[in-house]
Amino acid sequence: MGFQDRAQALRQMALPGLDLASRPDRLAAFADAGDPDLALASLTALAEVTDAGELRAALERSEVFRRRLIAVLGASQALGEFLLRHPEDWRLLEKDAGNPDTPYYLRAAMLEAVGANPDEAEPVADDAGETTYDRLRVAYRRWLLRLAARDLTGGSGLEEVSAELADLAAATLEAGLAIARAGLPDDAPRCRLTVIGMGKCGGRELNYVSDVDVVFVAEPREIEGQGEPDEASAMRTATQLASAMMKACSASTAEGTIWPVDAALRPEGKQGPLVRTLASHVAYYERWAKTWEFQALLKARPVAGDRALGKAYMEAVGPLVWKAANRENFVADVQAMRKRVEATLTPAEAERQIKLGPGGLRDVEFAVQLLQMVHGRGDDTLHSGTTLSALAALSQGGYVGREDAARLDEAYRFLRTLEHRIQLYKLWRTHVLPDGDADMRRLGRAMGLKGDPKAELTETWRKHAHEVRRLHEKLFYRPLLMAVSRVSEAETRLTTEAARARLSALGYADPAGALRHLEALTSGLSRRASIQRQLLPAMLGWFADAPDPDAGLLAFRQVSDALGETPWYLRLLRDEGMAAERLAHLLASSRFAAELLQRAPEAIQMLADDADLRPRDRAALLTEVNAAVARAQNAEAAAIAVRGIRRREQFRIAAADALGLIDVTAVCESLSDVVAATLAGGFAAATRSVVGEGDPVVRMAVIAMGRLGGHEMSYASDADVMFVHEPMPFVEDKPATDAAHAIANELRRLMQMQAPEPPLEVDTDLRPEGRNGPLVRSLASYEQYYSRWSSVWEAQALLRAEFVAGDAELGERFTALINPLRYPVGGLTEDQVREIRRIKARVESERLPRGADPSIHTKLGRGGLADVEWVAQLLQLQHGAKIEGLRTTRTLATLEVAREHDLLTAADAEELTAAWKLATRIRNAIMLVRGRPADSPPTGGREQSSIARILGYPVDETGRMLDDYRRVTRHARTVVERVFYG
Template identity: 60%
Template sequence: MDPVTESRTPERRSSLAGRLARLGFTDAARAERLLLDVEKDDLLDVLLEALGGTADPDLALDGLLRLLPSADENGAGGELREALAEEAGTRERLTTVLGVSAALGDHLVRHPEHWRVLRDGAAPPAGSPRDDLLAAVGADPSAEEPVAPGAGAETLAALRVAYRRRLLALAGRDLIGAADVADVAAELADLAAAALEAGLAIARAEVPEHGSCRLAVIGMGKCGARELNYVSDVDVIFVAEPRDAGSGGSGGSEEAALRAATRLAAAMMRACSATTAEGALWEVDAALRPEGKAGPLVRTLASHRAYYERWAKTWEFQALLKARPVAGDADLGRDYLDMITPIVWRAAGGESFVEDVQAMRRRVEADLDRRTADAERQLKLGPGGLRDVEFAVQLLQLVHGRADETLRARATLDALADLSRGGYVGRDDAAALAAAYRFLRRVEHLVQLHRLRRTHLVPDDEADLRRVGRALGLRADPVGEFTAQWRRHAREVRRIHEKLFYRPLLLAVARLPGREARLTPEAARARLEALGYADPAGALRHIEALTSGVSRRAAIQRTLLPVMLGWFADAPDPDAGLLGFRQVSDALGTTPWYLRLLRDEVTVAERMAWVLGCSRYATDLLLRAPDAVAMLGTDADLTPRPFEALRSEALSAVRRHAEGTTPAEETVAVVRGLRRRELFRVAVGDLLGLVDVREVGEALTGIAAATVEAALRAAVTKVEAESGRPVPTRIAVIAMGRFGGHELGYGSDADVMFVHDPEPGADERAAGRAAHAVAEELRRLLALPAPDPPLEIDPNLRPEGKRGPLVRTLASYAAYYARWSQPWEAQALLRADPLIGDPELRDRFRDLIDPVRWPEGGVDDDAVRQIRRLKARMESERLPRGADRRLHTKLGPGGLSDVEWVAQLLQLQHAHEVPGLRTTRTLDALDAAVAAGLLDAEDAAVLAEAWCLATRIRGSIMLVRGRASDLLPSDHHRERSAVTRVLGYPGPGDLLEDYSRHARRARAVVDRVFYGAD
């Protein structure tokens, strides 16, 4: 019996019908009848499995049975049947597309030769999408401004055929999972841009005067962000300029050029939107342009700028986040983007910007609820839909992207990843949003592909839901499983959206309270050990202390800790981080704002974990002033405050206390509290990379100067109170060394000299005794035991050192420098900055020392030799016993001292003639030497880089250990690792290698420039 006859037997038919039902055909009897004809071609067995694996086997079968005779008529039927029989990939792609998209099935019936783009090993359509679509409309892709030969129905149809051929190839990869949803959306946007370019070529054929203008098409929305749907309006803005007559155009007025550009833009829109025998592509929507539909279709750059600078609303700047040139004049498109970008980010700093965005979102939601009964089925605008993700991401981008340019990606998924990396969105929340966004976009694509219609609604028909579920790989219960997944994603999106959008920096915690309690103690210790905790038992004790009980505080801690334990583990010393957190929490746990701040602001909690886990210095400061946690929320709060602001606050505190009967010790304690707070601000900014080496030095100098100024005022007040009369002399404090150079480190002493000048008619001896008493009292007040890093006042750089008087009159300084000054003292004065005390006396002291440190004609050769000998002796004598010279950041070869002495020698030799060298700052002196041609720019760069690295290393050592050191850590693994991490190096070896390289190069410059070696 032949196969056909056999298949007609009742047994065979019954068997086939059952098999079809099991494979997912909903009308097995009908499918059986249709398949009997195909069976003659021996395709039945191979086709059944492929068809049964599709989203809608019945739809796929219908499409295939319509395609085969069409292919026969086209002469491709035999080739198609052979491919279906022998090529599994071809079979899968073709049947999968047919099982999802009736519209693409229709296209294949009209153009059966296009099945080849789905074939195994098929090359993608020739050329780029732009070149392919331009060629399809008869335009030359290589032309600067391609022009189609005509704009008739055939040309428009050819564009749509070529477009859908590309769409078919993409859908084939998409639906079998060979392309990620983000890649699909990007390719769709690129294909849309190519269609706009082809539409523009057609438009040029309609507008003979097109050469009088330059026209750029700016993609907006999903097209601009390269995250387009299969079927979507393509949002655009048009910008035009008259063509310069000298560039090959006809030139002409701006008005005429805009008329031509407007005609061109309108013709391009029609070329893409018009309905033809091959259907339409999509609507080109220019409603996002300035003034919307009421405004001109095309504007110049200047007109766009004027509108956005004066009239634009908040939502328009939000829309411009995704702006991207997609067609037309590429240079003009770039000019538009360059013009608009800074305006967008300035606008994001507006006073009510966040509130405006939030209010707009509420209006959209309320309007949706009023206009449609299908709001709950909306994939795009409904609660927990795509727009919830997009609006939350865009608001966070606009708020934080002003200062952080890494957050300016156009595409939602890219921007979300950037926000997560930057700590603006919790990692788990970002992952949940990304997963939901991908899911919702896949569903949106599937419902649009069915008929190639613009829709964002989840179907309510059972068969449509089944097709979507099966296309997503759900087989047991496609409708139920899909609905459950969709609802779960929507709930998660809405929850996170509420946190991030309406409270933009709310912390996204990953775990529910109590989850860790289900771990056994042994499992918990193993987990903590795996995270990097050296003392897991101790860590468990801290966790227990923080989370035990039924109080609100304990509940919040139970929510916070699972996340924060991971953040502590990311820091160099997790144990220290957790201990510090417990100590700060014990101090602030009952304060209402503290835990709420950590729970609601991801930045604060993450930064706190990092600071506590890597810096003993910052932790000690925080434990003494735990309310400083509030500084961690924004970069602005961690920006060092200007010296004058610190000085004013410190002196105000002294005045308030001086007006009462408060002892000087308590007055200075208040000032030291201010210093402690500001030191924490700078330390955290440094640890987070928010301030550079120069800024740290300036900030620490300003803090020290404000503190000494306030202590000087308190000391004067006390001496006057004890003596019963005003101090009969003016007093100033001269900052020296690193203090005067505005290069203080965290562990630096404050090198100073004291100068006074008796009031007219005052007894000089009495004035001297009073000035000495004030200086001693100042030193005593700042040396009192206190819970903050000490500020040691070191006056040993004064004339005659320890043997000389602590305080001198201005006249005494003048006499000494005129008669006894040595070259090294002139060198020391290079860093003298009269920062503190009586302003007039400070100016007079500066006038006195300037000729000494910047001598006319420079220092002579003998003085240069003395300075070189002194430097050489210092190198050999002042290094600590047993220290490795190569690891000493201050006195070792290529260290701080080497660089500073080069700068200072150049100042001594040339500052009288070169005003730029009259500075106390090392790096400024090097820059001035380069500008004056005294130092090669490359040599200066080598010295500056070595100096900055050595300074950063010294600062990081102090931050990590809480104790100062000039030596790179080499004996304590955790400290060495922590310093390395704080400095941003992958490992200790990398740090040592980099420092050695910088030091070696710097020393070579020192030998040549300072010592005069060849």
């Protein structure tokens, strides 16, 4: 159970007051206590000064009470001593319902404790030697006792505890203000006074023991019939109230003190007046305030006094916070302030400081606040005074990566909880880890670490501190405004040779060419050149972090030239550091993305926000495409508009893919959705072009095949389709067939005609009889063909058939027609299985390109895409009639259903899935890097490194990519040989 002095523990357990020795079940709670010895000693001492029988009975009847009391006594010596002074207060833990207390209830209770009420009645006079100050302190600690019990036993989480501590502080300030008001002479001039909480109190994230930072705002109170109020007299009264309120909270009495009330964050600090009018506050912040003062205002919140005046203060001063980031040297000022804080620590203190030291709480808070103030100018979702809420909003808005935000959140929660546990022990204001073994052991146990508490606590703390420091430096010293800061004077005076040397050191293969691009971008006195001079130092570094910095800089110049004087472009890169960094990464990593961007550089706007890089679903794309076709004056204009949408969406997907924001299945699904919408728009334009305004003579549907039907398109995939038609009622077959052929040919022409937008190859070779068969067939013709001449390979090809455009009802009937063919009742005959295996073996031996390495050919190589897909398709043909889940066009979904129905083992399904995903990722990465398709990755050089980097390999481990691919596909091939070939 964690007792250290076992002999003493046994003696105390045997004491008659509690009789713990005879009831082992009552001892279990000690195993969860931070210091079981302290908990037992405090409990036995409490039994001596209270009604031991009642205490014993309460411990026996309520496990919740037992856990709460022992948890408090084992974590807080100070609260144990409080209970010894007020021995009946243990009942508070038994009666507590376990719910957080509301700010209103806390305020009312604290006012009642000093004899006031929510209507600001005066406190009662001191009596029986107990002062109003004492009653305030006792009431405060009673609430603290209940809160600590919930905190230590998991009844309240960190955010609830911190918020309730802040609310309790606000209620205490209100009670202190009531005491101060009662001490005023009857003839004192009237005033309105509001107390603005700052720091952690204002942000509702207070510690157990902390200075409570406040700012005072006052106004004369107008009284009807008494003329204009005297401001000077009113301010004197307000100052008396503020001073008395501070004393009520911070003075030492027989019950100790609560916490200091610190007003040093007021305008002019300790040198300025304690209380100011609202106009005086506004004038100061508009004219004289320093950067750190606006940062401090982030957490400002009215906490006591005149609420209407508090609201007016926030409305007047709050907006100034979000203009502070426009100040000259804003980022440098914030960074310098953080460094000054660190410089105040001695090395020995910094080593154990969880608040101010490197990797401490301040690192998280400063980074979050800086990003808030930079991005909060245009995003009011970031206007939170609470660190964790602000961090979540930054992550949600894409200003901090999700993984970085999650790690910061986890580390901050750990450090704040650790801070709470340290302070609870003696209710001392401290942020330093103790250095004694016993203290560290108690602290580790209080944090829930029971194996080797000291070692585990030290390891966990250091891990979190290291991660916080890493992310702090990443976010705090490379925020967007730093990323676009001006080139220093020293850099502008660099000689040409020095500049070449610097570019060469950054990794540019052609520093002379890079210099020419830089000169073209920055020469002149225009605003455009000025912003480019701010951007390029950061951009050059970001290009250098990517695989091909020279290509990145060249593409950046081309995009910048294309956008010319477009007002939003450079402003976006200057004000949204994420967009600038992402643009640099894309241009220096992906030729495909760079070429798409050069055709329509306005797509850069997507890079500023994760939400804009989220691929759009098929329904949204169809809506946009149909609207574009409806607006177009002719078929060619409609096709260009639709293809333009495709190009834009391809860039959105490519950017999200290259930046690691979506996984491979989402890439394939999204590319398929884009092509489906493109075909739908093209088909509508083609139909309108052929039929015109006359009555339609034919119903027609486009059936997706291959990777399009399987929702598995890559960047370079053709659109495999078949066309099915049916004459309209009372229309002869020939005119209907002629119209259907004309529409199909017009669709292919529109998708492939010369135009600025990339073409879409529409491939119809999977139709019956292939290239020798008619381009378009009627539904009846398909039925006749499949019933008389269809072979097993055609049934296999139809496994991916899916309606994609045109007449949906006709598409459904075509699907119903082919279902018995692709999901045959009774599965396949042995001859059909042998035929499929024969065809697959022939494909392997004849279709692999000459000289291709089968171990790395992603499509036809060993364990590649074809291997996995043929396994899935064989299982569908054999079992699709019996298992509804296999009636899907998707490969990975087929494998998952096959696993669920024991057609594949879990290990086999996992091996096949891993191979399919990796092969698809590599094919896509090849296209992203090269801008042209290939089925095998290069076996060395910069391109291999670039592809590996796209896949997420670290810079120094890109050579592992091919080894990993061979290993994964080798395992998959073993499954193929066993499952497919038998």
